Amino acid sequence: MKDAATSTSQVNMLQQKLYSARQAIDEMNEAQNEKLQLLMQFIGQLSLACKGQNLELDNKLAKLRHKLANFSQVEDSLADLNEADTILKQQYGRIMLQLEDSRQALNNMVGQIQRIQSLPSKLKLEINYFKKELSKPLHTYWDYIPKVERVVNFYDEILKEQFNLGEQFEILPRHRQSAHELAQLLSEIEFRKEQREQIAEIKKSLTEEFELNTLLDAYQVVLGLLLDNIAREKTASQEFLYVLNNALSNVQEVVTESYSHSIKSFQVAKQLNRDINGQVDNVGEAVIEVDNIDELKSQITTHLASLRKALGRKELLENREQAQLKQSVEALRQELKELGKETESYKERLFEQQKLNLLDSLTQLPNRSALEERMDIEYRNFQRTNQPLWVAVADIDHFKTINDNFGHSTGDKTLQVIAMALKNSLRESEFVARYGGEEFVLLLPNIAESDILPLLNRVREKVKSIPFKFKNQRITVTVSIGAAQIIENELINETFDRADAALYKAKNESRDRVIVDF
Numbered sequence: 343m344k345d346a347a348t349s350t351s352q353v354n355m356l357q358q359k360l361y362s363a364r365q366a367i368d369e370m371n372e373a374q375n376e377k378l379q380l381l382m383q384f385i386g387q388l389s390l391a392c393k394g395q396n397l398e399l400d401n402k403l404a405k406l407r408h409k410l411a412n413f414s415q416v417e418d419s420l421a422d423l424n425e426a427d428t429i430l431k432q433q434y435g436r437i438m439l440q441l442e443d444s445r446q447a448l449n450n451m452v453g454q455i456q457r458i459q460s461l462p463s464k465l466k467l468e469i470n471y472f473k474k475e476l477s478k479p480l481h482t483y484w485d486y487i488p489k490v491e492r493v494v495n496f497y498d499e500i501l502k503e504q505f506n507l508g509e510q511f512e513i514l515p516r517h518r519q520s521a522h523e524l525a526q527l528l529s530e531i532e533f534r535k536e537q538r539e540q541i542a543e544i545k546k547s548l549t550e551e552f553e554l555n556t557l558l559d560a561y562q563v564v565l566g567l568l569l570d571n572i573a574r575e576k577t578a579s580q581e582f583l584y585v586l587n588n589a590l591s592n593v594q595e596v597v598t599e600s601y602s603h604s605i606k607s608f609q610v611a612k613q614l615n616r617d618i619n620g621q622v623d624n625v626g627e628a629v630i631e632v633d634n635i636d637e638l639k640s641q642i643t644t645h646l647a648s649l650r651k652a653l654g655r656k657e658l659l660e661n662r663e664q665a666q667l668k669q670s671v672e673a674l675r676q677e678l679k680e681l682g683k684e685t686e687s688y689k690e691r692l693f694e695q696q697k698l699n700l701l702d703s704l705t706q707l708p709n710r711s712a713l714e715e716r717m718d719i720e721y722r723n724f725q726r727t728n729q730p731l732w733v734a735v736a737d738i739d740h741f742k743t744i745n746d747n748f749g750h751s752t753g754d755k756t757l758q759v760i761a762m763a764l765k766n767s768l769r770e771s772e773f774v775a776r777y778g779g780e781e782f783v784l785l786l787p788n789i790a791e792s793d794i795l796p797l798l799n800r801v802r803e804k805v806k807s808i809p810f811k812f813k814n815q816r817i818t819v820t821v822s823i824g825a826a827q828i829i830e831n832e833l834i835n836e837t838f839d840r841a842d843a844a845l846y847k848a849k850n851e852s853r854d855r856v857i858v859d860f
């Protein structure tokens with residue numbers, strides 16, 4: 343009796359221990375699952391953040407996510423995680439190289455801007471400061487884009503500045519007054535017969551709308567004609583010399599006016615103004631001090647000759663300035679045009695890249711990103727029309743042995759041939775993508791429940807009938823397929839998971855078969 347009581351208590355104790363051990367195992371499993379879930383979430387977010395940057399990385403992460411769902415512990419995924427880590431590091435290195443190239447290109451552009459001579463000093467300072475900043479390495483594209491914007495702004499400011507410079511040669515009320523006075527003077531002076539037609543033309547040009555150049559030219563021509571007259575001793579009167587003195591003051595005023603605005607040739611213009619002022623003063627003094635008319639004539643002739651020379655130099659300078667202005671505006675336009683062209687080709691490359699980003703480079707089938715886009719479209723269609731929509735996942739059986747026995751490149755060719763066979767066995771409205779590795783996903787809209795199994799079996803048979811011959815050996819390659827139809831209130835990813843689970847069953851049962859999750 344006592345023995346029986348002892349045994350019962352021992353059994354109770356053992357039961358207690360067993361219960362505690364089970365609880366501990368459950369807790370451990372739960373903790374393990376939480377870790378896996380966390381890792382899956384993390385890989386999911388990482389795939390989204392990196393999507394489209396590197397095809398190999400996209401595929402690796404997709405595969406990893408898929409595999410994690412089937413792993414029972416985190417440790418199983420370590421090898422794949424290491425591979426993804428290596429690709430991520432390589433991608434980082436590539437981005438850094440690209441950024442360094444872009445930084446150098448910006449640096450060159452800034453160097454070109456700095457060579458433009460007429461930069462206002464404020465802009466020069468800003469550009470110097472910017473160039474210093476640009477000497478530091480860039481870490482992300484977000485560092486790069488504002489810098490490009492800044493360079494474009496510099497070009498913009500320079501263009502504005504150049505146009506403003508052009509506007510400084512505007513006709514002011516003062517110039518109109520001078521033109522009026524000169525026209526008046528011309529009426530008072532008696533010119534030689536053969537000069538009169540030219541004088542009439544000048545007078546006419548001074549009463550119409552004119553440019554500053556017209557006024558300066560008029561002064562120059564009139565001075566030339568007068569000088570000629572003095573040389574011929576025809577109109578050498580005291581009165582005439584006073585008039586001439588007035589005319590020269592006007593020239594002085596206009597020349598000073600037009601040059602005080604020019605930033606580029608400020609120094610040269612100052613010197614020129616000094617020359618011209620000096621000449622005018624000399625003529626004034628000559629008129630007042632010299633009594634002997636012959637000596638006066640000869641002095642005026644000399645002074646006017648040097649004045650003419652100064653005016654000639656002024657004209658040369660002006661032409662050179664305008665040519666330089668035109669040249670730098672032209673250079674800037676060219677730069678902007680190049681920038682425009684560059685942007686256009688960048689857009690094209692981006693477009694091509696986007697297209698490439700949606701294609702798997704090995705099989706030329708749509709890749710995982712394209713699949714996600716198409717899944718969204720088909721899902722929306724389904725919500726709108728409620729027409730049947732099937733998701734099927736096909737996986738090549740024992741593909742690893744093909745790689746192991748015949749080499750990786752044979753494996754690649756096999757993938758290409760099977761990809762083509764899958765594509766060719768579908769209709770236009772149906773879709774197949776390479777999901778990653780040796781796995782393909784099919785989206786099949788508008789297929790009745792009774793038709794899906796025969797359809798997928800035809801696909802399976804089609805692959806099986808491909809006459810592969812490796813190293814003179816006839817090989818049959820098969821696929822296993824799992825499929826599911828989207829049901830009401832289900833997300834398409836959930837349908838995908840059911841199809842994937844059906845594939846898992848097909849693999850476990852015998853491979854080379856189709857299982858539909860009805």
Ligand SMILES: Nc1nc2c(ncn2[C@@H]2O[C@H](COP(=O)(O)OP(=O)(O)OP(=O)(O)O)[C@@H](O)[C@H]2O)c(=O)[nH]1
Pocket residue numbers: 704737738739740741742743745749750751752753754757778779780849853
């Ligand atoms: N040649 C080649 N092999 C690849 C590519 N992507 C993945 N693989 C290989 O595909 C093989 C997949 O192996 P597993 O996932 O073990 O599957 P399996 O050998 O097909 O076996 P089951 O699916 O279980 O029938 C691995 O050996 C990968 O290296 C690829 O682009 N080219």
